[in-house]
Amino acid sequence: MSTSHTQETNQAVLSSAVATADRIEDTLKAFTYRPDAYPDVNAGTGPLAGIPVAVKDLIDTADMPTTYGSKIFQGYQPQKDAWIVTRLRAAGAVIFGKTVTTEFAWRDPGATVNPWNTGHSPGGSSSGSAAAVGAGIVPIALGTQTVGSVIRPASYCGAVGYKPTFGLIPTDGVHALAPTLDHLGFITSSFYWAAVCHAVIARDNAIAAPASAKAFAAGVKPRKIGVYRSSQWAQVEGDVQQNFDAVVRRLEALGVECVDADLGMDIRDLNKLVVDVLAYEARAAIYDDIKDAEALAGPYTRELVSRGATISKETYLGLIEQVGELRAGRDALLKDLDAIITITSPTTALKGLEKTGDASFCAPATLLGLPAVTTPSGFSTDFLPYGVQLIGRADGDLALLQTGQWLSTILPSMKPASL
Numbered sequence: 001m002s003t004s005h006t007q008e009t010n011q012a013v014l015s016s017a018v019a020t021a022d023r024i025e026d027t028l029k030a031f032t033y034r035p036d037a038y039p040d041v042n043a044g045t046g047p048l049a050g051i052p053v054a055v056k057d058l059i060d061t062a063d064m065p066t067t068y069g070s071k072i073f074q075g076y077q078p079q080k081d082a083w084i085v086t087r088l089r090a091a092g093a094v095i096f097g098k099t100v101t102t103e104f105a106w107r108d109p110g111a112t113v114n115p116w117n118t119g120h121s122p123g124g125s126s127s128g129s130a131a132a133v134g135a136g137i138v139p140i141a142l143g144t145q146t147v148g149s150v151i152r153p154a155s156y157c158g159a160v161g162y163k164p165t166f167g168l169i170p171t172d173g174v175h176a177l178a179p180t181l182d183h184l185g186f187i188t189s190s191f192y193w194a195a196v197c198h199a200v201i202a203r204d205n206a207i208a209a210p211a212s213a214k215a216f217a218a219g220v221k222p223r224k225i226g227v228y229r230s231s232q233w234a235q236v237e238g239d240v241q242q243n244f245d246a247v248v249r250r251l252e253a254l255g256v257e258c259v260d261a262d263l264g265m266d267i268r269d270l271n272k273l274v275v276d277v278l279a280y281e282a283r284a285a286i287y288d289d290i291k292d293a294e295a296l297a298g299p300y301t302r303e304l305v306s307r308g309a310t311i312s313k314e315t316y317l318g319l320i321e322q323v324g325e326l327r328a329g330r331d332a333l334l335k336d337l338d339a340i341i342t343i344t345s346p347t348t349a350l351k352g353l354e355k356t357g358d359a360s361f362c363a364p365a366t367l368l369g370l371p372a373v374t375t376p377s378g379f380s381t382d383f384l385p386y387g388v389q390l391i392g393r394a395d396g397d398l399a400l401l402q403t404g405q406w407l408s409t410i411l412p413s414m415k416p417a418s419l
Contacts, residue, residue, distance in 0.1 A: 010050030011041045013139065014094055017052040020137045021097075024419040027118060028135055029111040030128040032057045033064050034097035046092030047200050047209040053088055054132045054141035057098040058105050058125070059184075060173040061085055068175045069101040069110060069125070071296040072289060082173025084142065084184055084201060091200045091207050096138050099128025102356060104286050105144055105177045108298025109353055115157055115417035116384055120349040123153030124356030129187045130157040134385075136416025139189040140197060146177045147274055148345070148362025150185035155344035155374045155387025156357065158414050160404070162186045162194040165395050166327075166369030168202050178281035180323060181274065181366055189416070191405035192216050194373070198397055219406030220399070222338035225251060226261025228391075229342070231268065232360060236346040243386040244343050247377050250410055251341075261340045263364045264326055264333055273322055274363045280316045283308025323367065330368045330394060339403050340391040344374050348384040361389065371397045373404040376414045385414070 018038070025031060031054070041050030060066050060078035067073040085095065100110035102125040112127040114120040115135035122131040126143030133141050134157030143150040145163045154161025163185040171182055186197045192213045199210035210216075227248055233241070252258050263270065283305050290297040290305065334340065346358050365372040371394070374387040390407065392400030 014038060014041060014050055014052050017096060017138050020135070024135060024137075027419050028113060028115060028131055030054075030099055030132040030135070030137070031097045032067060032100055032128070035064065038094050038096070041094065046090065046207060047196065048088065049092030051093050051140065052096035052138045053093040054096045054099045054129055054138045055085060056126055056129050056142050056144060057101045058144055058175050059085060059142055061095060061098065064095070064098050066098065069103040069105070069108070070289070070301075072293045078173070080173065083170040085173070087201050087207070093140075099126070099132055099141060101125050101128065103298045103301050104175060104282075104289070105146060105149060106282070106304055107300035107356060109356055111353075113353065114349045114384070115419055117349070117382060118419070120351050120382075120384060121156065121353055121356055123156040123349065125149040126153045126187060127356065130154050130159055133157065133159040133187045133189055134417050135419060136189070139193050141187045143185045143187050144174060145183045145185050145362070145366055146181045146278060147366055148359025150183070150187060151362045151365075151372055151374045151389055152345050152357055152359050154187045155376075155385065155389070156349035158376045158385035158417060160188045160191055160194055160408075161374040162188065162197070162401065163365065163372045164198070164202065164397050165371045168395070168397065170203060176281075176285040178278040178285065180277055180281060180320065183366065191219070191373070191375070191401055191408055195398065195401045195405075198401060202397070216402075216405060219404070219409060220402040221254075221406050222256055222403050224257040224259065224337050226334070226337045226340040227258050227342075228261045228263060228340050230361070231266055232346070236343060237348075239380055240343055240346060240348065240386065243378050244388060247388050247411065248341070254410060261333070261337065263340070263368065264329060267360060267364065270367055271360050271363045273319060274367050276311060277316070277319050277323060279304055279308040280311040280319070281308070326367065327369055330370060333368075334393050339400060342389050342391070344387045344389045348380045348382065348386065365389075365391045370394055371400050373400055375404055375408045375411060377411050
């Protein structure tokens with residue numbers, strides 16, 4: 001493809017993003033900031049030249065306000081870009097705007113609605129990013145995940161979500177919530193764009209063009225998949241169970257061996273470990289931000305900081321030792337498996353905007369630091385997307401993305417939501 005043709009195509013993508021955002025943003029409320037004008041894509045180079053990328057408002061941008069979803073930081077302007085934003089600009093991406101996040105990426109929600117049903121939550125904390133992709137504004141948006149904040153909102157909004165292996169992408173310039181658990185990730189319109197992000201953003205990768213969309217299109221069919229339902233399966237809504245079981249049957253019908261899998265510890269214990277580590281580390285990350293303006297902080301933020309104060313340093317060190325032991329044994333969980341498949345959430349997107357949903361089935365991959373992806377897998381009777389989650393081997397991100405791409409080809413295709 002010629003450079004001029006690529007520039008024309010990317011200019012069309014950017015122009016479409018602007019037009020779509022102008023048309024639906026008053027309803028969707030995905031952005032906290034969009035610039036008045038964008039650079040000429042003809043001036044850009046790199047594998048993402050001219051491609052609009054939305055950035056979660058937890059991530060520093062030197063030319064746009066960054067509020068971390070908090071009234072305390074209204075009008076705050078960082079001195080420099082986060083590492084990942086610098087990397088995106090070097091790859092030629094156009095930073096399209098800042099997307100809504102829950103406060104400090106915890107549970108106090110913003111104004112964003114679900115693009116498929118505006119009476120329902122888009123999920124959190126990467127709510128604006130998921131909605132912007134699910135509504136077809138941008139093909140790529142940045143998210144973060146400390147429990148389930150990439151995978152769950154991507155699933156709720158009918159998008160692809162990709163949470164890389166822990167530590168694969170530096171978090172410099174991203175407001176911390178719990179450094180032991182914090183991941184940067186991507187919400188995209190396809191697995192191809194997720195693979196592009198992996199190719200150009202991962203720490204040790206050169207900023208170079210990945211394989212073409214055509215070469216990536218078939219994906220890689222897995223041989224053997226572990227099926228994870230867990231001790232919490234009885235609490236999963238029946239229609240979510242049915243959708244998941246139908247996906248597993250589809251895999252088996254196509255010759256993929258599906259076997260029961262576990263993740264080394266009961267899901268309830270995994271989630272308690274996540275919550276306790278998060279509370280202790282979040283107090284250290286957030287307390288100084290809110291101590292002189294506590295009245296401006298949301299109730300979930302205040303409660304989290306208070307809970308963190310009840311955990312002693314000795315207890316915390318014991319928790320970190322547990323995390324280390326689990327991560328040391330994580331490779332054995334996927335022995336002989338291409339991936340583990342599970343749900344993204346026990347429900348589809350919740351009605352109302354007060355809560356962002358249950359991330360308990362996302363927490364295991366986060367705690368273990370394993371890469372995870374989600375792909376849409378159909379619609380509920382309320383016309384809300386279902387999604388299934390794949391968990392892969394540590395540092396096996398590209399292989400997991402290829403498996404996810406193959407899975408997406410055997411599931412119902414999904415166009416952007418129409419508001």
